[in-house]
Amino acid sequence: MTTPNTADLEPVDDFRDRARRWLRATLPPAPPEPAGESGKSEASWSRARQLQRILYDGGFAGICFPRQYGGLGLTTEHQRAFSEESRGFEMPLALNIPTLTICAATILDRGTEAQKRAHLPAVLRGEELLVQFLSEPRGGSDLAGLTTRAERRGENWVLNGAKIWSSGAYAADYALCLARTDWDVPKHAGLTMFLVPVHAPGITIRRITQVDGSREFCQEFLDDVVLPGDAVLGEVNGGWEVTNRQLFHERSAVGGASPYASGAQAHSGRDVSALVEIARRTGQFDDPRVREDIGAARAMNMVHDQLIARITRGIASGDLPPAAGSIVRLFSAQNSWLQADTALRVAGPWAATGPDGSGRAGHDYLMRQAWSLAGGSTEMARNIISERVLGMPREAAPDRDVPFNRVERGR
Known part of the structure; x- marks a missing residue:
């Protein structure tokens, strides 16, 4: 910014x-x-x-x-x-x-x-409301290996393919959709980002039921979706550069470091008042073990805040590369795990229904692993930190520099 x-x-x-x-x-x-x-x-x-x-x-x-x-x-x-x-x-x-x-x-x-x-x-x-159409059903963590196709037809583009894990797509108005526009170049070089009206003709949205019963994630099917030429975000075949910037913002957002939010996310894990309330309602607030657990959770929150400030300053000054945002993203996941684990341990049997009947601690624990995936998996975050921040060798990739239409898929 x-x-x-x-x-x-x-x-x-x-x-x-x-x-x-x-x-x-x-x-x-x-x-x-x-x-x-x-x-x-x-x-x-x-x-x-x-x-x-x-x-x-x-x-x-x-x-x-x-x-x-x-x-x-x-x-x-x-x-x-x-x-x-x-x-x-x-x-x-x-x-x-x-x-x-x-x-x-x-x-x-x-x-x-x-x-x-x-x-x-x-x-x-x-x-x-805006949403992301990035991941694909068969893509896993290989975002650049996507196969949603965008073809030129006169002044327009026509999109065909499928996307998945799009949070809140059913309620959105536009999506940032990454599609393949050139199959004759290596996978990162043939991608283009589009601004897509979510409810355009040819788009079918299906909601996915999660372990807690909610249906926030969606899958989208794109069948001959027609877009005007000015729907391209960035450059044609320059979609990976746009995606890298988008992923930078995603890591910052999930890590709690984005400057563009409207208020602070309540689930960011940086407030132990819920832990204190659970301890009081269950009569454990004077238990030394419980107080120690709450203190450890509070200490992690303080480290989290200081880490955000340090990484943000480092990126802004140029002392750290933008990829250093993955440090905040990784720590945020680890902190969220600790907060959920601590709430479950303190609540004990009350985790299922809660002393107030909410069952919040149990619900948060069910969704604990979401923080392993939100903003890119923690494994990917570790790869980014090792390769782009610490300068360690890149992992092997057999499809590197190979035209995408010659890459074997589906095996």
């Missing part, structure tokens, strides 16, 4: 004070976080759009987005201050990932001027 001239900006402390007063006067307290399908209903998405519009009208949407695209053009310090003050208030957190922190941020970095002016203000007003 471009660093604003701080001399022309409202002081952070003044901004924090103004945000605190506005939040107290405008937004209700955050409701209890719903579990499973109840947290992914059509009504919840409608409420998130409404809350985003309230932020926009109040002058607190898109804090780090440029002014010409509907944002405030302020610094990450302003964003951090607002996120801290907004804890405890109802916020449009569902729009953070992937709409604001990943997709909109990628459009900001790689979109044309027309694309930025068409989509970013609409996103910041809560009028558009």
Whole structure:
């Protein structure tokens, strides 16, 4: 992101004070976080759009987005201050990932001027939700090995293929969709990113039932989906460069380091108040073992916050490569595992129903492994850190520099 001239900006402390007063006067307290399908209903998405519009009208949407695209053009310090003050208030957190922190941020970095002016203000007003069409049913972690096809037909493009694991696609308006446009070059070189209307003719969306009963993930089938020429995001056959930038934003978002969020994610694992409440409700708050567990969880949260600040400064100054964002992503997963494990251990039998009847600890434990995959698998994060940050040798890849139409598949 471009660093604003701080001399022309409202002081952070003044901004924090103004945000605190506005939040107290405008937004209700955050409701209890719903579990499973109840947290992914059509009504919840409608409420998130409404809350985003309230932020926009109040002058607190898109804090780090440029002014010409509907944002405030302020610094990450302003964003951090607002996120801290907004804890405890109802916020449009569902729009953070992937709409604001990943997709909109990628459009900001790689979109044309027309694309930025068409989509970013609409996103910041809560009028558009964005989603990612990246992974494919047979792709695994080999994103560049995708086989969704985009073919030129006159001035248009026609897409055919299938995508999967698209969070919230059923509620979205547009998708960033990666497709293959050249089969005669190595796999990374023949890809193009497209901005696709999610409900365009030819797109079928099916929701996937998860272990907790929710159906947030989706699979999409694209059958002769026609797009105009200006739907290309970035350059034709330059989609891998756009994807790398998109994945950078995804790692930052999942790690809790994105400057583009509307408020702080409640499930980020950086607040032990839920652990304290479980201990009190189950009569264990004075147990030395339980207090030690809570202290360890709190210490991990403090390290997490300091790590985010250090990595963010390092990338901004050029002392660290952008790939260092994978360090935050990996640590965030490890911290989330620890928080879920600790809640389960403290809750004991109450994990299934909860002392308040919610069963939150048990639900979070069921979804624990999601943090192994969100924002790219932890194994991929370790590869990126080893190869692109530490400079270790790249792992073997038999299809490297081989034209994609000569790569054996399906074995």
